[in-house]
Amino acid sequence: MENFSSIECFVRSAEVGSFAEAARRLSLTPAAVGKSVAKLETRLGVRLFQRSTRRLTLTEAGRRFLGKVRTSFNTIQNAVANLASAEGHPAGTLKVSVGTVFGCLYVVPLLSEFLRRYPAITPDWHFDNRQVDLIGQGFDAAIGGGFDLPQGVVARKLAPAHRVLVASPGWLEAHPGIGHPDDLSECDGILIRSPQTGRIRSWPLTHRNQAQASLTLKTRMTMSDSEAACRAATQDLGVALVSMPFAVPYLRSGMLQRVLPDWYVEDGHISVYYSEHKLLPGKTRAFVDFIIEQFAVQQWARHFSAI
Template sequence: MESFSSIECFVRSAEVGSFAEAARRLSLTPAAVGKNVARLEARLGVRLFQRSTRRLTLTEAGQRFLEEVAASFQTIQYAVANLASAEGQPAGTLKVSMGTVFGRLYVVPLLAEFLRRYPAISPDWHFDNRQVDLIGQGFDAAIGGGFDLPQGVVARKLTPAHRILVAAPTYLQQHRPITQPADLHELDGILIRSPQTGRVRSWPLTSREQEQSPLDLRLRMTMSDSEAACAAAEQGLGVALVSMPFAVPYLQAGRLLRVLPDWYVDDGNISLYYAEHKLLPGKTRVFVDFVIEQFARQGLAQRFDALGAL
């Protein structure tokens, strides 16, 4: 029977296409990873990788072997992770990706209670507004919206991802009342440019009655972040189209007001993403359950619904 470490080195190297990167994730040296893979190849009597100075690619035999062992290997990993706990409690490093401002406003405040319940878990939280490769980069979970859902990853809805129009009270006082989407064309627009594509997306507005209308703001400036757009709108620089979670603190404080409160942009959902496995590591399972529990307890789905109270 081949050693677990040799198979682990093979699987990780196949996932990332590099002995050096696999070594970094396994806390080994590249030489140790290479030797483990070579030992496995010698035992099997086949070459698993084609090696070059630039890349590492699976041979046909290597691809077939990976398909046969990957699922069982992950099951063993998760079983070990669940047993490797402190006094029966979930333990280990919890690597999670989340949006910078969204994480700071709505996830970080949950940290104290989470660690009170699960003191043996060590958070390793990454704040980034870009989608991560959940499995390839070794994340246990991610929180965000608009993620492509690759094979092997599931999404649990946390809240709707609505965008709304907001402006400073002083700005609105300087213009005629805005009662319908057609009134927007005379106003300065603060629009969001996608950090992924660099483009300003053409959003259709949706009404409470589910009617649709084009968003026709006069482009004044673009931002790549809703928090920055809220800050610009607060200065009276125009009407901003922003994600509801970022607008809530400004709306509650009266620093911004809704423009056309019966209209919004539907951008899908903000969800919690994690690998699809029957045997999740205990640390991941309790984190998923805890976040869903807390979002429900705080009524965040209702607060982020553009047709709600605000």
């Protein structure tokens, strides 16, 4: 068991690059984690980390050792977690990352049903529009779109990630005759700035018949969030390009209407992400299966499609 604890301290320290952060996640002191790793190095007869005041860096031997033990370690840890589940039912703290507004609109409303089925699970849900390091930050799962897929992480597609052009009825009444993307070049645009890069992305438009066209709008303002862009558009301020999940409530209420409804932006898929393990913890498997089921029941793939 001591060897297992030492390997756990090594793996977590390697993932986060810090004894202090690993200690926080393991509910230990940094000194205890450092001492445990040092004992492991002594037993192995090699140095696993280069230590500095700012960060731990794996040595060549450390990288080889991590590659050999991490998958097996996680499999053993998941097996222990599954056996430790309350009376064989999924249990434990479930750490999930999801976008702020998307999570509030579509995931939080599922909470009562999820906990009714799995009362021994304790949700620890983080709302953030940025991509997280699923493994390095210790998340069990994440929901989002356009994530890079690092080694050891898999994605299950939930719905298309389409973006659409929207404007208020008042703005459309004041700007008749928009029938083609070329007609947008002199229109005020409420543009989305990427929270990851800070840049305004150039999007190509796709027609229902798969024809392509460029999208050019005058920059009236920029936002880093589709919900904020929708609210700005309701004030007759211009045309916004927003993700369908955020547009749906406004389109249903009539506060916004689609501009060029036969055109949309293809932006991949909304997916649920989780670690690639043959033996997932019961809590993670329960959550993934539940989310996939609920997306099907609510028909969100159809509602989020712009076609």
